[in-house]
Amino acid sequence: MDPLLTGEQAALGAVLLDPRQLDGLDWLEPRDFYRPGHQALFAALRKLRAEGHPALGTEEVASLAWLTDTLAEASQHVRGLTASYLHALAAVCPRPAHAPLYGRMVLEGSIRRTVTEHADRLLAVAREDAGQHEVHGTATQADVLAGVLNDLATRWGTHSRATALRTPTLPTAVEPPAAAQVGNEQFLLSLLVHQNGAIEEVFDWLRPQDFAHPGHGQLYRCLGALHHRGEPIDPVTTLWEVQRRGLLAEGTLTEEQLAPVLRDGAAGSAEWLGEQLLRSSLTRAAAGAALQIAAHADERRLAPGQLIGHALHALGPLEELRARWRTATSPPTPPPRPDPGQAARVQAALARSPTRPGTRANPTPSHVPPPAPGPQRVHGHTSPRHFHRSSM
Structure with a gap:
């Protein structure tokens, strides 16, 4: 027995038995139903209600015309519906008054399907971009998924915020790195x-x-530590930092992996190579987030609100990566151009400013003593300013 299928049948059966139950299902949409026939039936029921069907004005059990008109309207959009199936739907519903609860079951199934569908799209686009060395499609699909999650949170009536699992056991790795x-x-x-x-x-x-x-990530961490401390980076200092962190002893790095890095010199653009690595990291992170979200959607013990929160949390590292990608690929901001008229405006403003009374344009401080008499040079010789004739 499929609980989701039973919930859809019970929700439709409740409305077929009591048309007034549609008043409590305004938040439910035909696309929320899984089966195409159920989608057509619910759309037909809403259309008859909007047209003011006579069955909506009575408090008695729904008339036969309500069932007949619903079947006629739905049959215009999907094949295979019969009057016996509508009676079977009514028989599945135990109590029509429970229609809002049955509707929430339908909405929960719709949320899980929608999250899974968009996660699968993100995974497919990320893998395609990885093969083509692109990231635009991945970023766009990630934005679409985030918008869908926010919309689903509003429909479910929960807060749109990221929440982490207490015991994460979901897949994080996608594929081993290629050679x-x-x-x-x-x-x-x-x-x-x-x-x-x-x-x-x-x-x-x-x-x-x-x-x-x-x-390689741990080796880059060693280089970053040397740079952060202002120490030089060369094969000797790198090997010393690797040894200090115990990367060789614990098996994180092997001598076969480290030797080519320390032995072979390389020439090229570190910025360009770094962008290639960051691009691969972004598509890899997007694929990993998609796998995690799909696994969340398949976990039936998670309520829809929890599913949405965990899915938003899975997208968090991807958004941080995208911010670093924008930093790496954005052109440098040019310095502001000097305003040629700024100096002229300043001078004009100073000229218009009135001089305060009792002040001069270039005041001379009263406390500055007059210059001391200095020596005079006479016929090429330095002599005192005042001298006696008798000394001549």
């Missing part, structure tokens, strides 16, 4: 080690978690 990806990361690390000052090009926006290989 080409590992090679690109190794080349960038070698460049950062051997090219003086290269890390300054990527330090502000590239993070260790952007590396697909965990060992």
Whole structure:
């Protein structure tokens, strides 16, 4: 027995038995039903209500005309509906007064399907962008998914806020890194080690978690620590920092992985290589978030509000990555252009300013003593200002 199917049948049966129950289902839409026949029936019921069907004005059990007109209207949009099926729907409903609760069951199923559908789209677009070295489609689909989650939160009547699972057991990794990806990361690390000052090009926006290989991410963390402390980066200091952090001892890095980085010099643009890594990290994070959201939607023990909150939380790291991507790819902000008329306006304003009474344009401080008499030069010799004739 499918609980969702039973809930849809009970909701429709309640309205077929008591048309007035539609008043408590204004928040439910035909697209919320899973089966196309159920969607057509609910749309027909809403249309008859909007047209003021006579069955809505009576407090008695729905008339046969209500069932007949509903079937006729729905049959114009979908095939396979019969009068016997409408009677079966009415038989499934135990109590028509419980229609709002049956409707919430329908809405909950719709929320799970909608979240799963958009998560699958994000996963497909992220994988396609990863193959084409693009990120625009991934960013757009992530925005669409976030908007859908906010809309679903409003419909369900919950707050649209991210909440984390207490015991996360859902998948986080997507696929192991390809050999080409590992090679690109190794080349960038070698460049950062051997090219003086290269890390300054990527330090502000590239993070260790952007590396697909965990060992490469820890090695980049070592380089970042050296740069942060203002220490030089070269093969010797890098090896010393790796040893201090115990990366070789604990197996995070192997000598086979570290040796090419320290031994082989590299030349190129660290900024360009870093952008390639960040692009791969963004699509990889989007695919991972999509897998987590789909797993959340499949967890029936999560209420719709919890599902929406956990899905928004899964998108959080992706948004942080997108912010760093914008920082890395945005052109530098040009300095403000000097205003040629600013100096003239300042001078004009000073000229219009009245001079306060009792002041002069260039006052001479009264406390400054007059200049002391200095020596005079006579015929090329320095002599006192006052001298006696007898000395001549």
